[in-house]
Amino acid sequence: MQLYVGNTNILPGGIWTSEDGITWTRNDSASDHCVRYENNILTLKNVTILGEFNASGNTSGAGIYAVGQLKQPVSLTIELLGNNTVSGFSGIAVAANHSSGKDASLTIRGSGSLIAEGAGVVDGGIAIRASNGAASLTIENVSVKASGGTSGAGVLLESANNGRAELTVNVSGGRLMASGSDSYGGISYYCGADRAAGHARLKVSGGALVNAVSGIKTVGAALPVPEADNGGGIVFDAGEGAVYGNVVLSEKLVLKEGKRLQIGGGASLNTDGCPIIVERGGRLEGYVTGEAVWKVSGVTLRQNSLSLKQDGTAELQATLEPTATNTNMTWSSIPNGIVQIIQSQTDGTKASIKPLKEGSTTVTVAAEGGQETALCNITVKAVEKKRECIAAAMPENCAGSAGIRAFSAEKEERNTSPFHHGRKGRNQSVPPPNQIRQAPRPGRYTGQSACF
Known part of the structure; x- marks a missing residue:
């Protein structure tokens, strides 16, 4: 040789x-x-x-x-x-x-x-x-x-x-x-x-x-x-x-995109502490004794945008593809300080969103070290203040101009009506019954203030 x-x-x-x-x-x-x-x-x-x-x-x-x-x-x-x-x-x-x-x-x-x-x-x-x-x-x-x-x-x-x-x-x-x-x-x-x-x-x-x-x-x-x-x-x-x-297995096995591993026909596979990692596009078919980890290939949120008031809350739910268990999920927002994110302790794909102040922020949920993410744009609006008005008992106690205008209009109507029951004069006559002014009923406007 x-x-x-x-x-x-x-x-x-x-x-x-x-x-x-x-x-x-x-x-x-x-x-x-x-x-x-x-x-x-x-x-x-x-x-x-x-x-x-x-x-x-x-x-x-x-x-x-x-x-x-x-x-x-x-x-x-x-x-x-x-x-x-x-x-x-x-x-x-x-x-x-x-x-x-x-x-x-x-x-x-x-x-x-x-x-x-x-x-x-x-x-x-x-x-x-x-x-x-x-x-x-x-x-x-x-x-x-x-x-x-x-x-x-x-x-x-x-x-x-x-x-x-x-x-x-x-x-x-x-x-x-x-x-x-x-x-x-x-x-x-x-x-x-x-x-x-x-x-x-x-x-x-x-x-x-x-x-x-x-x-x-x-x-x-x-x-x-x-x-x-x-x-x-x-x-x-x-x-x-x-x-x-x-x-x-004597070391971990990674199934990348385009790879498929079948276990069947009397064969068996025991990971023995060396997990099988199934990445995006990989497939594992058959029963495995031991640990098999499906890497998340996609993350989506049911809502991509939200509008909240400062006194409101919202729940966000992430969906994984494929459906994976024991997947570490990370939630964050940029800029921070607009909302508080409270992740569920039992299901990392869920989070409660609590507004902190007025503004806009983007909430991100990431799986598997940030390789797969989904976003939700959130706008927080300030709570509108309610205006209150207490009706006054007498016209002179009403600060609103609407009450004054209403009171003046009633007075003018009384002075100019041809059916006015004041001092008799020329052309004055008693109006037909159906035109006789009725006395105000309780609850109707009587010349007193109505404030809005």
Whole structure:
């Protein structure tokens, strides 16, 4: 086997360091930011590795490149310590000899994490090529992110000359996130032989999470049906996810917009203190043992504007989408001091509004740290003062001009009426009975003041 890190052949073994991530120098005293190769195990400790095309040696341009000898299988184990990034034409490429090779396999394990990025066509973040045998990727209890950019697959498994080869992705614990182009997908299985009938497999165990962001694609093989071993796992094919086996989460799981997770078919999911967070546009279907939190995707108020008097009160009610329980709601007003907001102690979606002074303010109710809000514009008006008037008993005691005018009009009518019963004179006569002025009845205007 030949083994290149950047453009340097490190097969002689030992500890290696680099200033640029491309050229590596033997440095057995290094304890960090280094790689070490021993007993077919390549250890990465907090390193950044860059692939570079080298016509005299590493012809792949991969960040890490392992190629087998003629007619021999090739196998590499990578141990992760700390956070590591590998990039190039492929991030990591493990290939059997293209003319007459056999199986090709890669195992990634340890306590750290890995980002593998590829910019080449077809080849992607991680490429495993078996020219005449089986190709396999095994991930054990670590976090791996593999990206093929816009031209390649996140993870590629290939058997070019064996139409019935097994192509296997096996994730035991930990996480694999794989993304790539629309053509090659997140995880790509390729059997290139004529009349190929390869067997694509995807195995999960130990509560593993596999997220094929760009989907799972196959050529010359049927799409794999995920297989669950001890502890099972969760597999997302693009946005569609399902639980396989009896899964216990080891860290929280977030379902973002466009993601759906189904629990059914005899599978089970126990959060075990690591909640499932369902964000806006996410969906969770099936029974969950433990905590599931639906993040609020919308908040509305039944009233968007109110007009209140200073001596009045109002109740505001917020509606959440989706309907969520145990959601922290925050109420506020700008400018403050116009109203007092009294939030319900039993239901945070309700609040009583008590005016404090005349003015205008905007009341805001926010959910989930202010990500979703609703507003109500409130105008507080001053209370109008009531005018009171007490009727006077005598005309001279009435201060109102209306009473005086009414009294004068009555007096004038008496003096000018042709039916006046005063001193007799010319043309005076007794009026017909129906025109005789009636004596005022109790309660009618009698010339006394009527104040308004």
